[in-house]
Amino acid sequence: MSSSENKKRKIAIIGGGLAGLSSAMKIAEMSLEKKDIIVQLFSIVPVKRSHSVCAQGGINAANKTTGDSTYQHFDDTVYGGDFLANQGPIKKMCDSAPDIIDLFDRMGVPFNRTAEGRIDRRRFGGTLHPRTAYAGATTGQQLLYALDEQVRRYEAEGLVEKYEGWEYLSATFDTNGACCGIIAQNLVTMEIQAFPVDALIIATGGPGSVYGRSTNSVSNNGLAAASLYKQGAKYANGEFIQVHPTAIGGDDKLRLMSESARGEGGRVWVYGDASKTWIDTEGIERPCGETGKPWYFLEEKYPAYGNLVPRDIATREIFKIVYELKLGVNGQPFVFLDVSHISREKGREFLDRKLKGILEIYEKFKGVDPHEVPMEIFPAVHYSMGGLWVDDKTHMTNLTGVFAAGEADYQYHGANRLGANSLLSCVFTGLHVAGPEAVKFARSREKAAWELPTEIFEADVKKEKDFINKLMNLSGTENPRLIHAELGNIMTENVTIVRNNEALRKTDEKIQELQKRFWNITVPDKGNWANQSIRYAHQLYYMLHLARVIVLGALQRNESRGAHYKPDFPNTNIDFLKTTIATYNKDNDSPIISYEEIDTSLIPPRARDYTKKTVSAAGAISN
């Protein structure tokens, strides 16, 4: 790097998924004229392999063809999230969505088209409007590629430097407490290095690894967010973990079968059993379908939304079918997700144009053709509504100069995210909030980070090196992978679909026990070249901390709201219409939980009910 480039201001972006790349693209564009800022993009994997590629179904934006409006999108999102999110930012996101789709259209995303050549839409959960634009069933991959291409263009112009195969470890702060650099480790050479930067954007996605197996990718280990939490960042709404209703199992991961399968007419069913009953919202006892015939339980219970009820609701219904009514397929923990009728009615090719991406995943892993036979699915941990606390307007965390975007932040989705809103929030926050705000911040700093004395950075590099050496020198009897498996199992058992305080308390005790046992591990590779074992152990250390944030948030929230369901407290409680804030307490190495008011000034909270035949007037408010 030339010395003049060394003297430019730098913005580090951690993570190269949709949020990271849209931030990078925006910052490079803002720096294009003056060339005063360089983006340093850090990613564990080559950015083109980021977890955003796993997003399947689509991206939401109101469109003119079906009487939809950005206000309706806003209302669906707020209501779908059970009002647990500040409304101002959500409104801005929904208002920006149509322009975001246009931008991706211009960048060349091969969205499915109508006969006239316009972008086609399909329905998704929690709305009655087809507002989801899609590219087959690999929409996230296609949006990511479009951003990757634009960022590569800026990379070729020298405005973006990529650090692929590096893992973020911690942030460095100047004497005023503002972030002035990051410490990262090269995953091949294992070198630990400081990078002086003038702003930092965390776009590392969710913490799926805390649950062992989930629909998340291997790189979604939560380390960056957990490390910042340990450095004083507020972590908000950690307990709000979305369990997606439709996934397939595997020993290595749980694989998503997109909501778009239902958006295209897929139906969820089990064989009925008229000797068993369920009670509807009017208190009437009804039989569980006809014995031996397909029972489309979501369609019967939710006539307006049918199979496209929001994810929290579909997940709980499937859980009840399997564990309470014991109507799972062949007594197993599965229900059917069926698209075979679409294939029969409209042809294989029709189905492939819409859903090929997921149907081939199912066929490759299960060896059964879902065009012909119903898929066997079960819920899986999928998404974190919670994340790093950020300011509404700037997406700055409570740590000066540290921003967060995408799934790594806590905004927009409240207690339950609607399908196809995550891609939108990733792009919106990167492109319209964190990206431009980081530029503003970096430019406004009196002194550039490169002007600071190198001692500040050297001290932090030493801290990280010492910590890793300490892990490397452990020679106990515990196996990091087995500790991780224990963590994943107990989190999945007690902190997913159904939660109760006794089990949550036990889980927290168990995590603390695992934290103690962690210091009795042996890292099985002592080398200093592409050593994946030491990275794994380091990540596990942080997962354990994040797990406690999730568990204690859940324990203290004595209500049911969105994805957080406690049978002992089955209703929402206005006292808990608040954001959970976890802060790290060094003294006892534990999170402190507090609460923060939520802005509900635009749409007054109302009870969430998807069971009615027609949607209430409130649901149809529009401006």
Next chain:
Amino acid sequence: MNTNNTMTTETQKTVKFRIKRQITPDSEAYWEDFEIPWKASLNIITLLMAQHTHPVTSLGHKSTPASYEANCLEEVCGSCTMVVNGKVQQACTALVDKLEQPISIEPMSKFPVIRDLMVDRKRMFESLKWIKGWNPVDNTAPLGEGPRISPSEQEKAYNFSRCMTCGCCLESCPQWSADEGFIGPQAIAQSVLFNIHPTGKSLEDERIKGLIDNGLNVCGNAQNCAAVCPKEVDLIGAISQANWQATKYMAKQILGNGH
């Protein structure tokens, strides 16, 4: 009694596999054998995870976890390309029950080995710069919709756009090697993808020049690439289209800038 016997046999069933190890880029490669209990629906990734949990060879020697790349584990990110039983493929979709044992797992041979099963595929991303693999949009301002695209054009573009830069095509290509002139089918197909887009078209000549400079004509039409592509990208069609675009381009050069 019978049931018990069957159960004992079942629990004793194992999976035997061999990993080609290479601890640094310059060190000698060697093989290590492993054996783990069989379960239903194992894939190569689960074998590697088991090897990381217990890095002990089938002879009982303590080893180290074999380094490998993997991310999405559902064949959409392109990370986990390896040569399994001699065939280049994604480790996540390589199912144990469909493979003959002992299963051999080795890194791709055409890319420099970093360690064990990890290889350096940087050149694939670099080549996307050489072909200007992007649509040159003006900026991110709200400028309205993109160009109208028919469903058939979309289907063609989507096919090319599913390329996940995994490297299977390059590994299988008899003409391609990491340090020689031929750019290979992956970048050729990407170049065609951008050339068919109404906005991307404006850079067609530069892209084609990039391909010609990087040995477009070296392709010997072995068609191995299309056979191994996990995403059924129309690589043969792309190469023939790129050749046609190159012929047009050269004719224009001879006739004077296309006038």
